[in-house]
Amino acid sequence: MGEMQHLTARRMVDLEIDGEPVRVLEGSTILDACRGLGIDTPTLCYGETLRPANVCRVCVVELEGARVLAPACSRKVEPGMKVRTDSERVRHSRKLVLELLSSSVDLSTTPAAAGYLERYGAEPERHGPPAPADPGRDRRRAGHHEEPDGQTAATAASPIKIDNELYVRDYSKCILCYKCVDVCGEQHQNTFAIAVAGRGFDARISTEYVAPLPESACVYCGNCIAVCPTGALMFTSEHELRAEGVWDEARQERTDTICPYCGVGCNLTLHVQDNRIVKVTSPDDHDITRGNLCVKGRFGVQHVNARGR
DSSP states (O other), rough: OOOOOOOOOEEEEEEEEEEEEEETTTOOOOHHHHHTTOOOOOOSSSTTTSSSOOOOOTEEEEEOOOOOOOOTTTOOOOOEEEEEOOOOOHHHHHHHHHHHHHHHOOOOTTHHHHHHHHHTTOOGGGSSOOOOOOOHHHHTTTOOOOTTSSSEEEEETOOOBBOSSSSEEEEGOOOOOOOOHHHTTTTTTTOOOOOEOOOOGGGGEEGGEEEGGGGOOOOOOOOOHHOSSSSSEEEEEHHHHHTTTTOOOOGEEEEEEOOOSSSOOOOOEEEEETTTEEEEEEETTTTTTTTTOOOHHHHHHHGGGHHHH
């Protein structure tokens, strides 16, 4: 007889959010509880398939009796907890974080950023001129090449890095959320091609020994692109269409299919614009992929775009 598995029943936890009682499973986060009530809590560094890194601090909430604000994405619920998600203190904190981010990083391709800035009345210009959008475009069109990895910090002045045909790195848009590092590391891919280098204002995402990406351990799975919340990592096809001013997600058709390259059965979502596959994703909630793919699944279907040659 095989060894019996002992299952521990999960209890329910009662707490209060914005004056409304709510009951959730033990081990849930405040963010889980907020979403259960339909409260739209802003997040940037949070990912459904990754452990919370709680570094962006835009999801902070106020807890009765607590000295500091708590990140909703990682703070576990406790019995009797009283949470305020829209107090003056919370709104002020979120406003300031968004202002500092927007004044130092290009958030033009961060989908939720514009709505967050408007919601909290953020005024990034209070902290100086806004971060320029796509500062490396002129260099790229002129045919210039950028510096090797790691020679400049992840600031709005960082040049766009184009050293392969599959994806582009624009660290002027990087908010150091660590999601790309986490997905490349032990949480999913276990390739460990990238990490956070430097400290303080010099912190940046870099390859080992600041080697160019093609000379690094990168296997081009593109899972870092899938989790990047700001467009700092982007399909070359999307980057080129955005540069031409014709990228339009509203016109894109999405088709779910199965990757044809092996028997694992990864689900693919093909994003098609003007009868051309412009990028490939995988559903986060799929029990096989959890949003992850290999280089063939992520980039191996682009050849159908050249079938007329």
